[in-house]
Amino acid sequence: MSRRLRTALTPYALIFPGGIWLAIFFVVPMVVMLSLSLQSGSVEDGYAFTWNWHSYVDGLTNYHDQIIRSVIYGLSSTVIQIVIGFPVAYWIAFKGGRRKSVYLFLLLLPFLVSFVLRTISWQFLLSDNGMLLGPLKGIGLLPEDFRVLATPYAVIGGLAYNFLPFMVLPMYVALERIDPRVLEAAQDLYASRFQTFLRVVLPLSLPGVFAGVLMTFVPATSDYVNASVLGGTNTTMIGNVIQNQYLITQDYPTASALSFTLMALLLVGIFAYARALGTEDVLEVAAR
Amino acid sequence: MTDIQAGTGAVVAAAPVSADVPAIELDSVVKDYVSHGEVVQAVKGVSLSIAEGEFFSLLGPSGCGKTTTMRMIAGFEEPTRGSVRLRGEDVTNVPPNRRDVNMVFQSYALFPHMSVWENVAFGLKRKKVPADEIKRRVGDILEVVDLVGREKRRPREMSGGQQQRVALARALVNRPRALLLDEPLGALDLKLRQAMQIELKRIQRDVGITFVYVTHDQNEALTMSDRIAVMNDGLVEQLADPREIYERPATKFVAGFIGTSNLLSGTVRQVTGATAVLSFGAGDQVMVPADGTAGVGDTVDLTVRPEKITISTEQPAGDLSIVRGTVAEVVYLGTYNSYTVVLADGADITVFQQNAHDSTITAGRGDTVWLSWQPRHSYALR
Numbered sequence: 001m002s003r004r005l006r007t008a009l010t011p012y013a014l015i016f017p018g019g020i021w022l023a024i025f026f027v028v029p030m031v032v033m034l035s036l037s038l039q040s041g042s043v044e045d046g047y048a049f050t051w052n053w054h055s056y057v058d059g060l061t062n063y064h065d066q067i068i069r070s071v072i073y074g075l076s077s078t079v080i081q082i083v084i085g086f087p088v089a090y091w092i093a094f095k096g097g098r099r100k101s102v103y104l105f106l107l108l109l110p111f112l113v114s115f116v117l118r119t120i121s122w123q124f125l126l127s128d129n130g131m132l133l134g135p136l137k138g139i140g141l142l143p144e145d146f147r148v149l150a151t152p153y154a155v156i157g158g159l160a161y162n163f164l165p166f167m168v169l170p171m172y173v174a175l176e177r178i179d180p181r182v183l184e185a186a187q188d189l190y191a192s193r194f195q196t197f198l199r200v201v202l203p204l205s206l207p208g209v210f211a212g213v214l215m216t217f218v219p220a221t222s223d224y225v226n227a228s229v230l231g232g233t234n235t236t237m238i239g240n241v242i243q244n245q246y247l248i249t250q251d252y253p254t255a256s257a258l259s260f261t262l263m264a265l266l267l268v269g270i271f272a273y274a275r276a277l278g279t280e281d282v283l284e285v286a287a288r
Numbered sequence: 289m290t291d292i293q294a295g296t297g298a299v300v301a302a303a304p305v306s307a308d309v310p311a312i313e314l315d316s317v318v319k320d321y322v323s324h325g326e327v328v329q330a331v332k333g334v335s336l337s338i339a340e341g342e343f344f345s346l347l348g349p350s351g352c353g354k355t356t357t358m359r360m361i362a363g364f365e366e367p368t369r370g371s372v373r374l375r376g377e378d379v380t381n382v383p384p385n386r387r388d389v390n391m392v393f394q395s396y397a398l399f400p401h402m403s404v405w406e407n408v409a410f411g412l413k414r415k416k417v418p419a420d421e422i423k424r425r426v427g428d429i430l431e432v433v434d435l436v437g438r439e440k441r442r443p444r445e446m447s448g449g450q451q452q453r454v455a456l457a458r459a460l461v462n463r464p465r466a467l468l469l470d471e472p473l474g475a476l477d478l479k480l481r482q483a484m485q486i487e488l489k490r491i492q493r494d495v496g497i498t499f500v501y502v503t504h505d506q507n508e509a510l511t512m513s514d515r516i517a518v519m520n521d522g523l524v525e526q527l528a529d530p531r532e533i534y535e536r537p538a539t540k541f542v543a544g545f546i547g548t549s550n551l552l553s554g555t556v557r558q559v560t561g562a563t564a565v566l567s568f569g570a571g572d573q574v575m576v577p578a579d580g581t582a583g584v585g586d587t588v589d590l591t592v593r594p595e596k597i598t599i600s601t602e603q604p605a606g607d608l609s610i611v612r613g614t615v616a617e618v619v620y621l622g623t624y625n626s627y628t629v630v631l632a633d634g635a636d637i638t639v640f641q642q643n644a645h646d647s648t649i650t651a652g653r654g655d656t657v658w659l660s661w662q663p664r665h666s667y668a669l670r
């Protein structure tokens with residue numbers, strides 16, 4: 001092979017494995033699902049492609065409550081993660097000293113356990129007379145009928161807990177690479193500690209927060225494990241509906257239509273969010 | 289030019305301006321660091337007094353404590369002992385944001401998320417200077433550093449030299465009592481470095497602000513400074529103007545660190561009046577000013593610069609210091625020749641001889657030569 005030809009082919013050779021992977025495990029199922037969502041029929045008689053738009057309309061009319069609820073849960077858990085995660089990321093990045101990697105490892109330690117198992121352990125913790133509420137009720141601090149499980153708080157808490165590392169890690173990365181000299185320069189230019197944080201640390205950490213929000217809001221909004229393990233009948237999320245439609249009712253068109261509706265909503269949300277934050281700038285700083 | 293905006297009052301109030309109150313004073317300043325459970329004394333007792341409007345350099349090898357000294361002036365480090373005064377005011381425990389000095393960092397430390405204009409305006413905004421005045425002052429200073437038209441650029445869109453000037457403008461715009469520069473030209477290539485040296489000196493003259501300049505480059509320090517403190521191992525070895533540092537190094541260390549110099553040591557043979565005569569080998573006589581401390585029989589170290597020495601193939605006459613040796617090496621260096629001459633006691637002496645058309649002498653390797661110089665050109669060292 002001539003040198004020039006090889007040079008020309010190298011990029012394609014490099015993306016070939018990834019490209020094949022994407023084609024088989026992403027593009028093909030997407031196309032299959034898209035076609036499913038436009039079919040009609042029943043499990044017994046089989047489904048046929050009929051350009052049936054009704055699955056979309058029906059999905060939205062029947063399940064808009066669950067969709068809205070999912071977005072609210074997703075947003076709430078994301079906000080909680082920012083509030084909890086930012087100080088953690090900040091502390092590890094600036095005060096972690098030589099043990100930074102130890103702290104990061106500790107943060108990730110619970111996540112070596114399976115997602116479902118972790119969520120079930122939360123169920124134990126939060127159960128009506130469990131380790132947390134039992135003693136509190138025993139000494140009369142809480143009324144007998146007080147419960148957390150099966151409330152929105154349990155689901156949002158579970159979501160916030162389960163995706164926390166995906167929030168902390170990108171924020172940590174952004175904070176960690178802030179040059180300490182730049183913070184000294186701010187102080188040298190008459191900025192107090194608070195002003196230094198507000199004018200320098202915070203703006204420079206935004207790309208990390210941006211990435212963290214993307215990585216947690218999307219999976220939290222479409223999650224179904226937390227709602228099914230920690231939630232009740234009033235906390236059903238759209239993920240639970242889709243799972244139910246696929247695996248129990250086996251109404252594949254409705255399930256697929258709901259999946260695409262959710263995906264479209266999330267994509268629109270992400271683009272609006274990127275716009276609002278001025279991604280261009282944010283990504284530029286991230287690429288520094 | 290050194291008036292300070294009243295602002296928030298966060299900055300230490302201006303002391304009455306008086307010519308004899310030094311801009312910066314360090315009084316027996318010591319800094320200990322603890323690392324890995326061990327105490328490292330970075331600065332071991334430095335006292336300095338830097339005058340208003342002076343271009344003052346801290347010069348010394350890597351690790352001698354220059355940065356630490358400067359960081360104590362800026363307020364980033366608190367001295368373990370001793371005190372720091374700015375225009376007579378004790379600021380030893382005042383944090384950096386309340387000290388009216390500004391620092392130019394070696395790596396520039398520009399704010400990457402801000403434009404040039406925002407970078408430069410940062411300090412004035414924190415001091416709550418009115419918007420129209422900020423606009424005027426930022427505009428003025430960008431003109432001084434020749435960055436007009438680049439206000440909207442981000443630091444990473446600029447060359448090293450431009451970033452350097454932004455860093456300078458960002459500090460100067462505040463009209464601080466003193467500007468602290470920590471090897472500000474260290475990251476630039478030689479050409480740009482020389483251009484910026486001239487530029488910095490011009491700016492310093494224009495704005496009349498005290499500059500404290502850290503460098504380990506002796507040429508930079510010699511060409512730019514009004515006075516130089518040569519530091520070694522946490523202490524100031526000599527504090528003097530460039531000429532004196534070069535011509536009359538006070539210690540062995542300074543003599544060795546600045547320029548090329550020859551170190552000799554000899555025994556005092558006799559002391560007559562203000563002159564001590566040292567002897568090396570047979571026929572040698574070296575005279576140094578007697579300071580009254582060395583008596584007959586004592587060993588004295590002395591230094592003489594290569595360009596002060598005359599080399600000749602015959603024994604010179606007159607009231608000169610004379611030593612005899614053998615040429616070990618001759619190197620032609622364009623405008624001058626460099627000779628390496630070995631003395632009887634094994635010491636190497638470097639001699640520079642100008643290639644002026646009629647003074648060229650011809651001594652080759654292995655020739656016996658006499659080296660002579662005026663007694664006032666060699667000094668006994670501490």
Ligand SMILES: Nc1ncnc2c1ncn2[C@@H]1O[C@H](COP(=O)(O)OP(=O)(O)OP(=O)(O)O)[C@@H](O)[C@H]1O
Nearest residue numbers: 321323328330349350351352353354355356357504
């Ligand atoms: N934060 C610190 N912790 C421990 N030791 C330190 C610290 N900062 C400096 N030192 C030590 O103090 C000594 C002086 O350091 P300093 O940075 O002042 O040297 P310098 O003269 O600026 O050198 P250079 O020319 O290399 O910048 C060095 O031995 C250094 O290792």
Ligand SMILES: [Mg+2]
Nearest residue numbers: 354355356470
């Ligand atoms: Mg240094």
